Amino acid sequence: MATFTEAAIRARAQATTVRVQKTATAILEQASVSLPTEFDVFLSYSSQEQSEVILGVKETLKDYGLTAYVDKFDDPNLAPDNVTKATAETLRRRLRQSKSLLFLHSENSNVSKWMPWELGYFDGYRSKVGIFPVTKNVLSKYVGQEYLGIYPYVGNAKDRSGQERLWIWETESKYAVYNEWVKDNDKINER
Template structure:
């Protein structure tokens, strides 16, 4: 997916990520939460796949998430604004997820607002995050033939807008 997008746009991976991340939005079906310490190719590929399925996606920029930098008030306001207008959150659960200070806040915000949080596990069993039992509360998403399926039963868009099944 990313290779095709790079080829079509003529942009390298870094510029493609910049093009598809951040900005001011008025609504999003999905907010993608991820650790900047993990490879950014996964959140970018997930964003492109979700967009292909018709989702309006918000992929946060890296801004002050870098190690040793304190987030600015603007960073926090931009993230808060994006979370406020997002219907759901997909966590890219990579090896560095449990080290993120942003992810628990982002999950808590959307879980409290809409209850629509799901998890996309990345990596093999050896690289999966440890001490993240709370993530088992949320449904898992899986790519299936170029589509995103939630808990092997619903398309991502059906899940996002199903008001009867929170946390499922």
């Protein structure tokens, strides 16, 4: 099992930007045109995160058949610098429309004021919270800092048939395929 590296995430974004001949920001902004009413993932990320990283994560999730909500692109009227009660209510509604929350842990996540709020709200609401670490180097095991360490993390690995899958890892011996984990609390397997 391996974490996603920043280089791999950026490469995934670049594959899309080259294919459609648009910038990462333009692609993300275009996504809000046909917004679904339910999302597999609410992507919690720092407003300091580069669009290329956000697009790379979103495209990676899409590769695994998942839809992701990305607030400032899917709801462009939201502005992290102009927080209102309406902003919070929009985020609550989008969180409730999501099956899981993935906390994009990168070098930028520790400066975010909203990420802990989103994580806390979703943990209390549905408890399907996972950490999506984007690391400089491939890690075979992710250890979250402070309170992030209590949540399982997402990584990729091949299943027994050799198919690349998205996994949720609670510990090295407790894990599940991501889609099964989202559907059922008891789907974390022990080796």
